[in-house]
Amino acid sequence: MPQLNLNPWFAILxxxxxxxxxxxxxxxLGHLSFNEPIPMxxxxxxxxxxxxxx
Incomplete structure (x- = not known):
C-alpha cells in the first residue's frame, strides 16, 4: 500500500x-494599504x- 510509505509524502508535507x-x-504582508486612516x-x-x- 503506497499510502503507508512516508518517504515521499512526509517530505512533500x-x-x-x-x-x-x-x-x-x-x-x-508586503502589500500596502492605499486607504490609510486619517486622524480626526x-x-x-x-x-x-x-x-x-x-
Missing part, C-alpha cells in the same frame, strides 16, 4: 508547510440641546 509559513505571509481633528464639536415644544 514538510516542504509545503515551509512554503506556507515563509513565502506566502511575506507576500501578503481633536476639536470638540459644539452640540446644542434640543428644544422640545411640549
Amino acid at each position: 514538510v516542504f509545503t508547510w515551509i512554503i506556507f509559513l515563509t513565502v506566502i505571509p511575506t507576500k501578503v 481633528s481633536e476639536e470638540k464639536h459644539k452640540t446644542e440641546s434640543w428644544n422640545w415644544p411640549w
Whole structure:
C-alpha cells in the first residue's frame, strides 16, 4: 500500500508547510494599504440641546 510509505509524502508535507509559513505571509504582508486612516481633528464639536415644544 503506497499510502503507508512516508518517504515521499512526509517530505512533500514538510516542504509545503515551509512554503506556507515563509513565502506566502511575506507576500501578503508586503502589500500596502492605499486607504490609510486619517486622524480626526481633536476639536470638540459644539452640540446644542434640543428644544422640545411640549
